Amino acid sequence: MAFDLKVKRIYEPPAPDDGQRVLVDRIWPRGISKKDAALALWLKDIAPSDELRKWFGHEPARWAEFQERYGVELDGNGEAVSELRGLISHGKVTLLYGAHDEAHNNAVALAGYLVERG
Numbered sequence: 001m002a003f004d005l006k007v008k009r010i011y012e013p014p015a016p017d018d019g020q021r022v023l024v025d026r027i028w029p030r031g032i033s034k035k036d037a038a039l040a041l042w043l044k045d046i047a048p049s050d051e052l053r054k055w056f057g058h059e060p061a062r063w064a065e066f067q068e069r070y071g072v073e074l075d076g077n078g079e080a081v082s083e084l085r086g087l088i089s090h091g092k093v094t095l096l097y098g099a100h101d102e103a104h105n106n107a108v109a110l111a112g113y114l115v116e117r118g
Contacts, residue, residue, distance in 0.1 A: 004092040005114065007107045011098070014038040019092025022084065024107050026050065029098030037096070041087065046080040048106050049073060058101050067109045074113050088114070 004019065010029050014021060021039035022028075026047035028036075048056070048070050056066040074081055087093050097107035 001088070003088045003100070003114075005088060005095065005111055006092070007095045007097070007111050009102065010037060010096040011066045017092070018094040020087050020090075021094050021096055022087065023096045024084075025096075025098050026053070026108055027098075032098075038080050039096070041083075043080060043084060046074070046084060046110065047078065048109075053106070058099060058104055060101075066104075067112065070106065070109050071113050074110070084110075 008018070010023060010032055011024075011032075014037075018038075021038055022030055023037065023039055023044075024046050027046045028042075048066075052066070052073065055069075056062050084093070087103070091109045095107040095111055097105045099105040104110075
């Protein structure tokens with residue numbers, strides 16, 4: 001299944017080519033108003049568990065294992081994954097995250113999961 005998906009830091013301003021903007025963090029990002037976020041959906045249930053998030057701590061050395069563990073969590077979270085896939089089936093979706101690290105965060109891992117599993 002081909003789909004149009006991108007990942008973007010929530011602190012970047014909304015753009016016309018974002019499509020539906022979905023925040024995939026469990027915690028609301030500091031300094032962003034709900035109006036400025038311009039969200040279609042805040043899907044906090046798809047975020048990694050607090051335990052996994054704290055274990056990872058945005059340590060690049062833990063990235064591969066984080067992706068594996070998060071994938072297992074996503075496999076067991078069919079409702080949230082289905083909700084996101086439903087949005088994706090209707091057009092472009094931008095996954096939004098608040099972390100500083102643009103390469104090692106849950107939105108990047110989630111996008112990889114979705115691409116890998118179609």
